[in-house]
Amino acid sequence: MVDTRSGIREDKLILDIAALEEGSRYARLQFLNPDGKVLKSIDIWQSTDFTIKFELISLDEREIRVKSIPTDPDVWYHMGIASAEDFDRYADWHKFVENLISSDGGGLLAVYVGDEEFSTTCTPGTEYVIYGFAYDDSEVRSDISIFRVSSVSLPRNYDVDVSATWAIYNGKALAELYPSVYGEYGDATCVFVFTLTPSNAESVHYWGLLHAARSETMSLPDMLIFDYLESYPSLGWLDSKRGVYRIPEQNIAGPWGFFYVAQDESGAWGELHYEEVLLTEDKYEDPRTAPMDGFDNKKTWAVKSAASVAFPAPIRFSKASFMQVTESFGGF
Numbered sequence: 001m002v003d004t005r006s007g008i009r010e011d012k013l014i015l016d017i018a019a020l021e022e023g024s025r026y027a028r029l030q031f032l033n034p035d036g037k038v039l040k041s042i043d044i045w046q047s048t049d050f051t052i053k054f055e056l057i058s059l060d061e062r063e064i065r066v067k068s069i070p071t072d073p074d075v076w077y078h079m080g081i082a083s084a085e086d087f088d089r090y091a092d093w094h095k096f097v098e099n100l101i102s103s104d105g106g107g108l109l110a111v112y113v114g115d116e117e118f119s120t121t122c123t124p125g126t127e128y129v130i131y132g133f134a135y136d137d138s139e140v141r142s143d144i145s146i147f148r149v150s151s152v153s154l155p156r157n158y159d160v161d162v163s164a165t166w167a168i169y170n171g172k173a174l175a176e177l178y179p180s181v182y183g184e185y186g187d188a189t190c191v192f193v194f195t196l197t198p199s200n201a202e203s204v205h206y207w208g209l210l211h212a213a214r215s216e217t218m219s220l221p222d223m224l225i226f227d228y229l230e231s232y233p234s235l236g237w238l239d240s241k242r243g244v245y246r247i248p249e250q251n252i253a254g255p256w257g258f259f260y261v262a263q264d265e266s267g268a269w270g271e272l273h274y275e276e277v278l279l280t281e282d283k284y285e286d287p288r289t290a291p292m293d294g295f296d297n298k299k300t301w302a303v304k305s306a307a308s309v310a311f312p313a314p315i316r317f318s319k320a321s322f323m324q325v326t327e328s329f330g331g332f
Helices: 093-103 171-177 179-185 222-231
Strands: 008-010 013-019 026-032 038-045 052-059 063-070 076-083 116-121 127-136 145-150 162-169 190-198 205-212 242-247 256-263 273-277 301-303
Touching (some): 052 145, 063 145, 076 116, 162 205, 162 273, 171 190, 190 205, 205 222
Parallel strands (some): 242 301
Antiparallel strands (some): 008 013, 063 116, 076 127, 127 145, 162 190, 190 242, 205 256
16 A cells, blocks of 8 residues: 555544555545544545547447447557446446446456447347446546447337236146146146237237236336347247246246237237236135136246346446346246
């Protein structure tokens, strides 16, 4: 540590200022009592004039291309991208950067020098923050530079719509009562059955999807769900009057989210409906009320683990992977 102390005594409180290390951009303020005991310690960032300008090259629903132009072509810097929703959770960008470094194993961030062009996949209709800062020898050496950009939204048509009803049943009870329809669910503690009804002739496609519920840490905005269905269509029920999900024992607690939505002939999306589903035994319906047909040739899906689609922050261009799908769905 380089001692650059200047002691200030006022009202029996000592303010001690010292640089953390040679060349460091941080200074540490320590408040001590007259006996030398540290009462409070604060690290203060000493900024430089290094900045990064970001120029948008191209933008569509699922790709962002930008160019970074640093003010000093000889300074190493790190840059990356995160959803604006996640970036804005941090009241102070220093906390964002600290989290970035700690989540990357203590500072092994990708670095660049000079102008660079980058591209990355993205979710439609989503705001992102592209960020960068001088970074060398595992140390942040400038303030952060940011550039906000929103990807192009998928088309919408609110004239198309679909309604839904759903119920949960004990699989064993269903199998015993209707073996020809539900016999394969005899070993399932919980079965989720839903019915979809399109609202008009324009609603040529309609979807039903059982998924992990929305939450503070996983907001699952509409565009993310639409992109999810377009990218992984086999995970939802498409154009089926009825659908059924087998819920594994370890995931019954949930909570779960039921999403359903219609599309017109062009693929434009209607209103996305969402209902939170609690799969508790006291909510099981009488198996005699279960539907007997309309399951699209007995198409069925098993939920093998609670699904999650998340934006882990921060995400770098060098390893861009905006949507991490950790669920596993599969047929019987």
